[in-house]
Amino acid sequence: xxxxxxxxxxxxxxxxETELKAEIxxxxxxxxxxxxxxxxxxxxxxxxxxxxxxxxxxGPDTLxxxxxxxxxxxIAGCACAxxxxxxxxxxxxxxxxxxxxxxxxxxxxxxA
Numbered sequence: 001x002x003x004x005x006x007x008x009x010x011x012x013x014x015x016x017e018t019e020l021k022a023e024i025x026x027x028x029x030x031x032x033x034x035x036x037x038x039x040x041x042x043x044x045x046x047x048x049x050x051x052x053x054x055x056x057x058x059g060p061d062t063l064x065x066x067x068x069x070x071x072x073x074x075i076a077g078c079a080c081a082x083x084x085x086x087x088x089x090x091x092x093x094x095x096x097x098x099x100x101x102x103x104x105x106x107x108x109x110x111x112a
Contacts, residue, residue: 002031004098005105011063021051024067024098033111034071037094041073044092048072054095065098066112 007020029035034044052068072089095112 001106001108002027003105004100004107008063008100008102008105011058017053020065021053021067024051025049027109032069032109033096034069034092034094037069037096037111038073038092039094040090040092041075043074043076045072045074045089061102063100063102065100066095067098068093068095 004020004023007016007023010016010019024032028049029044029046032046032049034046034049038044048071050070052070054066054068056066057064071092073092074087074089097110097112099108100106
């Protein structure tokens with residue numbers, strides 16, 4: 001389970017949203033459900049992942065965040081040497097729910 005401890009250090013400050021976006025983006029395809037959120041492509045890419053914070057709900061034990069993820073995907077071809085299909089990137093977007101335990105920093109991330 002990923003931890004977002006760094007973001008919690010800035011909770012209640014102007015830097016919180018910036019730090020949270022950076023920490024979520026750093027999780028990349030391995031820690032975010034980008035593949036499950038695909039609409040166009042077949043393989044999610046995280047090299048240009050952008051995070052937008054849509055809402056934050058502060059509970060006594062849990063911080064609930066709704067975030068939008070902008071990323072790209074490709075439609076994988078057969079990977080044959082003579083495959084004429086160009087590898088074009090597609091714009092993708094999905095929303096996720098991030099529940100952060102305020103004590104441990106552990107985060108549960110799921111598609112919204």
